[in-house]
Amino acid sequence: MITVSTDKSKLDVPFIQHFLKDIYWAAGRTIEEVQRTIDASVCFGIYLDDKQIGFARVITDYVVFAYVMDVFITEEHQGKGYSSILIEKMMNEPLLNEIKIWRLATTDAHFLYEKFGFKALDHPEKMMEKVIK
Numbered sequence: 001m002i003t004v005s006t007d008k009s010k011l012d013v014p015f016i017q018h019f020l021k022d023i024y025w026a027a028g029r030t031i032e033e034v035q036r037t038i039d040a041s042v043c044f045g046i047y048l049d050d051k052q053i054g055f056a057r058v059i060t061d062y063v064v065f066a067y068v069m070d071v072f073i074t075e076e077h078q079g080k081g082y083s084s085i086l087i088e089k090m091m092n093e094p095l096l097n098e099i100k101i102w103r104l105a106t107t108d109a110h111f112l113y114e115k116f117g118f119k120a121l122d123h124p125e126k127m128m129e130k131v132i133k
Contacts, residue, residue, distance in 0.1 A: 004089040012052045053077045068104035
């Protein structure tokens with residue numbers, strides 16, 4: 001049985017860190033850093049028979065803006081529609097229902113997010129970033 005929960009006490013932080021430490025967008029992130037990101041975010045764990053198989057988090061002010069980060073489903077559970085279940089739950093979370101602007105960055109999952117209304121920026125020339133390495 002698949003369930004999605006925002007209960008942070010259910011999250012398997014070592015599991016999350018183990019996945020993120022080797023993925024391109026979070027390479028090298030320590031368990032302490034993962035815990036800090038969890039503490040500062042609305043988090044979604046996805047579970048198969050109570051075992052965590054994926055994760056997503058949202059950074060938000062709860063009214064105007066939300067940024068989706070660290071979305072993943074473990075490799076052995078990919079291709080079964082679980083990421084769509086996770087994103088659908090996130091987009092319908094009552095805590096987040098007032099948000100006007102949602103953003104995210106992806107290299108290879110455009111097809112997933114497009115199903116939920118995400119699209120390329122209308123005016124990417126207005127966006128700026130500062131990256132500290």
